[in-house]
Amino acid sequence: MIDLLPPALILLAGALLVGPLRGHWRSAAVLLTPLVTLWAVWQVPDGVSLSLPFLGYQIEPLEGSALRRLFATIFALMAFVGGLYAFRQARWYELAAGYAYAAGAIGVCFAGDLITLFLFWELMALFSTIIVWCGGTPGARAAGIRYAIMHLLGGVILKVGIEGVYVHTGSLDIQPMLATNFDTWMILIGILINAAAPPLSAWLADAYPESSPTGSVFLSAFTTKTAVLALILLFPGEPVLIWIGIYMIMYGIIYALLENDARRILAYSIVNQVGFMVCAIGIGSQLALNGAAAHAFAHIVYKALLFMSAGVVVYRTGKRKCTDLGGLFRTMPLTTVCGIIGALSISSFPLTSGFTTKTMISQAAADGGLVTVYFLLAAASAGVFLHAGIKFPWFVFFQKDSGLRPKDAPWNMGVAMVIFAAICLWLGIFPETLYQFLPYPVDYIPYTAGKVVFYLQLLLFSGLAFFLLLPMMKRTLTISLDMDWLWRVFALRIGSALYNALGSAGGMLEDASLKKLTQLAAVGRRYLGVGKSEASRGLFARTWPIGTTTLWIAVLLTAYLLVYFL
Amino acid sequence: MSQHPDDDTWLVRPATIRLLWRILWIVLALTVAAHFVIKVKGYFVIDAWYGFGAAFGFLACLLMVLIAKGLGFFLKRDENYYRGDQEDD
Structure with missing residues (x-):
């Protein structure tokens, strides 16, 4: 029932x-x-x-x-x-x-x-x-x-x-x-x-x-x-996940840095953020699993918020590339502010949901004595601010004046963004709201003065690095090859090369067999060919004298008898 | 659109941008200075060093941008790279 x-x-x-x-x-x-x-x-x-x-x-x-x-x-x-x-x-x-x-x-x-x-x-x-x-x-x-x-x-x-x-x-x-x-x-x-x-x-x-x-x-x-x-649920504490997670984190940052499509930047940063969670699941302690769950919760909110703000831009302008966008803050203040709140959250800025959830994962790495992982996560936090936290809002809403003057978000899109922006800030300021629903009891204090100073230094100096290195990050009209190149291009090339090779082999075989066939046809004609005149007929197609035929029948019957008695 | 820069929105005027840079430098200095007053509890000795977060953040970003730049040399293709292939089908 x-x-x-x-x-x-x-x-x-x-x-x-x-x-x-x-x-x-x-x-x-x-x-x-x-x-x-x-x-x-x-x-x-x-x-x-x-x-x-x-x-x-x-x-x-x-x-x-x-x-x-x-x-x-x-x-x-x-x-x-x-x-x-x-x-x-x-x-x-x-x-x-x-x-x-x-x-x-x-x-x-x-x-x-x-x-x-x-x-x-x-x-x-x-x-x-x-x-x-x-x-x-x-x-x-x-x-x-x-x-x-x-x-x-x-x-x-x-x-x-x-x-x-x-x-x-x-x-x-x-x-x-x-x-x-x-x-x-x-x-x-x-x-x-x-x-x-x-x-x-x-x-x-x-x-x-x-x-x-x-x-x-x-x-x-x-x-x-x-x-x-x-x-x-299935693989908590599976050690291989730590390094898979770290790879995903770095992959997301590098590819997002190279990317020109605004929503593709966000897509790469999904891989990056999921990498944090996968790494935490690999660490597998209660704090780490709490961190993975909390970060997943916070991540869905701020990543959807970022995609919403990018979506409004695409919806209003029909453009998706950083090179075509810029300066939209003038006419899209709400979308800009919501996009920035999402960007700060993904960068785990203090007072946003990213800070109160992602730092749990770093803490779990530190508690587990994973030195390398801890420092890689810290470097990655800086990198997230670089590739998503500043890059996305900067190139979409500021950067240069693209001349575009789109209207701000339609009311329903605006309300949706405001709800999620509010959740990002709420979970950053009152993290207990989320902590009480985590799978394990939480005795983690996100805001200690030392931690806030550390992360502010880390993030703000990443921001400085972004603006100092801006000339190196000029957007280009390019895409970046990924592993799928192997089957979208390389395998296709191998396939078509194989196809061509088989094709030409087939052709050669056809030529050869044609020659064989004409030889076979000549032999056939010699023995079985039906010509106009008696002389041109094949050996077995001619009319033979009765005597010869009788002799052959006698020979065959004798052979049959012999075989029968043997 | 092609107006004098000073006629544009307040936020993009050169004077404002200079001001913003000045504010950024001050804030950066403050976060590093805060280290004098607030003890950063490091987990692995070196992350409690003075200004470690600042240096680490900056250098990590520098390194990542350089790596991205270097990999971009091999990985970047024209944006119609795959589209060209599809049209051959």
């Missing part, structure tokens, strides 16, 4: 309602279903509260815990604010896909077994691809196909792992494991593909900026953060 409705199904129902409803009814559905979902999320008790048979397996689609509710809360909140941001501008099918996508993410949050997790995982892959396609351009179509291939591949790898774990352990439970054998490695790799971990991180920066201004807001939130949740 189901005594409470799974929150994911409520949001999924909302997604189904968006299509048939019209006008105010549709707006009501868009705005209300995430709130009902949010309410339902908080009705989910700890432990398994729903268990049903599915294809001969017993699955548990609804299992609650503090951590699961925390992620589901931010996903539902994200769906609400994303819906508010998008409902007057986005097409209905983008909204519907966005809600189905969010429903998938919430479903993963409460998945009590690996089969449920996999089903909702694929739901996300499906509808996030549709959101990429909603970009509507040929570029979006191609990027969507590449995105889908990558996520279907990830899904297959995850499924191989899940099947292996079930066959070898007989358990489908979601419980902490380490990547020690083939099965668990497959699960880890499947999840890491969704987290945009190396070497398959290129899909994120490839696909997200191709979506519509509203679509990218949805995309920024769910896929990578459900992967973070899955990693916390």
Whole structure:
């Protein structure tokens, strides 16, 4: 008996309602279903509260815990604010896909077994691809196909792992494991593909900026953060994650520094931020896992805020490259201020949500005695300020006067941005609001005078470095090659070279066989050829005298007799 | 758009920008000076050194920009690089 409705199904129902409803009814559905979902999320008790048979397996689609509710809360909140941001501008099918996508993410949050997790995982892959396609351009179509291939591949790898774990352990439970054998490695790799971990991180920066201004807001939130949740649930303390995380952090910074597309800068910085979380999960202490969860929560808010401000710019100007933008602060004050608040939060400036969550991860590294990791994280914090904290607002809103004088955000986009900007500041000033919902008890004090001085020095001198090095960071009309070059270009070249080689080999074979065939035809003609005159006929096609024929029959019968008696 | 710089918004006038730079330098000096008054609790000895955060932040950024610049030399391609390939299909 189901005594409470799974929150994911409520949001999924909302997604189904968006299509048939019209006008105010549709707006009501868009705005209300995430709130009902949010309410339902908080009705989910700890432990398994729903268990049903599915294809001969017993699955548990609804299992609650503090951590699961925390992620589901931010996903539902994200769906609400994303819906508010998008409902007057986005097409209905983008909204519907966005809600189905969010429903998938919430479903993963409460998945009590690996089969449920996999089903909702694929739901996300499906509808996030549709959101990429909603970009509507040929570029979006191609990027969507590449995105889908990558996520279907990830899904297959995850499924191989899940099947292996079930066959070898007989358990489908979601419980902490380490990547020690083939099965668990497959699960880890499947999840890491969704987290945009190396070497398959290129899909994120490839696909997200191709979506519509509203679509990218949805995309920024769910896929990578459900992967973070899955990693916390399945692989806490898996040491390999520390270095994967560090790689992602540095990758995000370097590529964002080279990038010209405003939303692609933000996409790279998603990889960078998820890197912090992945690294924390690798450290695996209670403080580190709290830090990963808290940072995921804060990150969804400020990254969506950044994508919203970039989205308003794209929506109003139709331009997406830093080289085309600049000076927009004159006519877009609200978008500028909200963008700056998001940028300060991502840079973990004191009094923003980034500071109260990301420093937990650094503290966990320090407590764990991980010297190198600690200093790399500190350097990365400086780098985040450099590539996202200043670079994004500077090149979009200040820099030079591009001559563009767009209107500021439409009211619903403005309200959505203000809500998230307020959350960024609230969690920075009153971090206990978030700390009380973390999976483990928190005895972490974010604001000590020494720490604030340290981070202010770190960040402000990074700012100085940015403005001093500005001539070196002149935007160019370029893209940067990534690992996907290997299959988008290199494999294609190898493939076409192979194709050409096979083609010419085939041609040679054809020539050779043609020569053989004419020889064969000559032989055939000699023995079997049917000519006009008796003399031109082949040996066996001629009319032979009766005597010769009788003689041959006698010879054949004798041979038959001999064979018979032998 | 092509007006005299002094006619543009207050924020982009050269005088304002000079003022902003001056403020930045003062704030930077203050954060370093604050180190005299406030003890920074380091975790690994050197991060408690005087002005470590400032130097580390600046040098880390410098290094990252240089690395990005160097990698850009190999990785940067014209923005139509992939698009050209697609049209061949």
